[in-house]
Amino acid sequence: MLRATHKTGLVFFPAFDWAIDPTHPEREERLLYTQDQVFEEGLLDIDGIVELKSDLVTIKDIQRVHFCVPDPWAVITESHLISAGGAKTIGMAVLDGTIERGFALVRPPGHHANRVVHGARGFCNINIEAIMIEYLRRAYGIDRVAIVDTDCHHGDGTQDIYWHDPDTLFISIHQDGRTLYPGSGFLNEFGGPNACGTTINLPLPPETCDEGFLYAIEKVVLPILDEFKPQLIINSAGQDNHYSDPITNMSFSARGYAQLTSLLKADIAVLEGGYAIEGALPYVNAGIIMAMAGLDYSHLREPDYNPDRLRQDADVTRTIEKTCNYALEIWRKRSSIIHTVRQKSGCAERQRQIFYDTDNILETQQEQIRICDDCAGALRIDSVSDRGVRILGVQVPRKACQACIDQARHWYEDADRNVYRHIFLQDRVKDQYLERKI
Numbered sequence: 001m002l003r004a005t006h007k008t009g010l011v012f013f014p015a016f017d018w019a020i021d022p023t024h025p026e027r028e029e030r031l032l033y034t035q036d037q038v039f040e041e042g043l044l045d046i047d048g049i050v051e052l053k054s055d056l057v058t059i060k061d062i063q064r065v066h067f068c069v070p071d072p073w074a075v076i077t078e079s080h081l082i083s084a085g086g087a088k089t090i091g092m093a094v095l096d097g098t099i100e101r102g103f104a105l106v107r108p109p110g111h112h113a114n115r116v117v118h119g120a121r122g123f124c125n126i127n128i129e130a131i132m133i134e135y136l137r138r139a140y141g142i143d144r145v146a147i148v149d150t151d152c153h154h155g156d157g158t159q160d161i162y163w164h165d166p167d168t169l170f171i172s173i174h175q176d177g178r179t180l181y182p183g184s185g186f187l188n189e190f191g192g193p194n195a196c197g198t199t200i201n202l203p204l205p206p207e208t209c210d211e212g213f214l215y216a217i218e219k220v221v222l223p224i225l226d227e228f229k230p231q232l233i234i235n236s237a238g239q240d241n242h243y244s245d246p247i248t249n250m251s252f253s254a255r256g257y258a259q260l261t262s263l264l265k266a267d268i269a270v271l272e273g274g275y276a277i278e279g280a281l282p283y284v285n286a287g288i289i290m291a292m293a294g295l296d297y298s299h300l301r302e303p304d305y306n307p308d309r310l311r312q313d314a315d316v317t318r319t320i321e322k323t324c325n326y327a328l329e330i331w332r333k334r335s336s337i338i339h340t341v342r343q344k345s346g347c348a349e350r351q352r353q354i355f356y357d358t359d360n361i362l363e364t365q366q367e368q369i370r371i372c373d374d375c376a377g378a379l380r381i382d383s384v385s386d387r388g389v390r391i392l393g394v395q396v397p398r399k400a401c402q403a404c405i406d407q408a409r410h411w412y413e414d415a416d417r418n419v420y421r422h423i424f425l426q427d428r429v430k431d432q433y434l435e436r437k438i
């Protein structure tokens with residue numbers, strides 16, 4: 001009988017009752033075909049591959065990460081609690097040691113969900129990876145975490161949530177934002193003033209093949225992971241880089257995904273996008289599972305696989321090499337970049353507009369972060385949607401210093417009640433979420 005080298009846990013949650021509309025690419029068949037393939041390949045009969053049942057996350061788990069407007073129930077369904085719960089189940093099982101690695105094959109996805117949530121963007125309402133990570137930090141005392149997002153779209157929500165966190169390394173590999181939603185994830189986005197260098201973007205040109213993806217992993221991702229020394233590596237395992245994906249333009253194969261998974265050695269993988277429902281997803285998912293478990297995947301091929309059509313153009317190769325070199329340079333120079341950014345003290349500001357394409361909402365945000373040498377910094381977000389709802393979200397970060405705790409309390413208590421519909425405090429030191437009553 002076949003035996004997995006690494007004991008691997010799987011959670012399946014296709015979310016039958018959640019869809020944007022019946023013909024939308026984000027629908028339950030995404031996982032049903034995969035489940036069939038996993039049974040057909042006999043993966044669940046292999047000694048050392050186990051299926052786990054998804055827990056639900058709680059509202060408290062969500063509020064450790066998000067400011068939901070006006071509250072979580074307004075922006076989620078029960079499916080979101082189970083989808084994030086699937087990730088949490090895998091995370092707990094890994095840290096309890098009942099499995100060595102695990103893969104949450106769940107939907108709805110989450111990596112486009114920012115810290116503030118007025119609705120759905122890029123099919124995402126809440127960030128399932130971040131909710132899992134912050135739960136694990138609280139429950140298991142984990143500190144340093146790395147997230148490697150290999151979905152074809154930039155993981156802009158995860159980037160937003162960890163923009164100011166020096167203990168979370170976020171690396172996103174994606175199709176160049178000039179050619180694909182959400183239009184962000186460029187090399188010059190490398191983190192806020194308290195966390196310069198711990199956000200790394202690798203925008204790759206359209207038609208990047210296996211060769212290019214694996215080059216980026218070996219040349220940039222692995223050496224940086226080696227230096228950062230995370231206690232946990234999480235892979236946001238989107239599969240829309242596949243050559244047959246209907247909404248993207250990359251040329252990645254199922255075997256390429258399996259090789260990437262072998263190289264990355266993530267503790268936890270969480271499904272994100274991937275819309276070639278019959279032609280790619282079942283094979284890519286099977287490949288990821290086999291690679292996680294340490295099984296041979298050399299026979300793995302999509303029915304229409306043709307290596308001649310998946311040879312990388314020389315121009316594409318050159319662009320990828322340049323991008324990788326530049327990203328490494330930023331990483332190596334991060335301490336001098338921090339020094340330049342910290343010339344001024346006090347608070348740094350960011351002004352942004354965020355479009356919720358799924359729900360057609362436009363949000364305008366003004367964010368302030370206290371520049372701090374001792375912690376991740378008190379955070380203040382003034383957010384108003386074009387539906388006229390204005391809120392203030394204040395965060396006391398994990399491991400906050402006293403000055404940042406005082407600053408955050410001050411922002412929360414002194415906010416003008418006539419200006420904001422809701423005033424929230426996310427206190428990560430006390431693990432509390434408060435709303436000031438108006």
Ligand SMILES: [Zn+2]
Pocket residue numbers: 005006100
């Ligand atoms: Zn092992």
Ligand SMILES: [Zn+2]
Pocket residue numbers: 151152153238240272273274
């Ligand atoms: Zn995607």
Ligand SMILES: [Zn+2]
Pocket residue numbers: 372373374375376377378400401402403404405
């Ligand atoms: Zn501080």
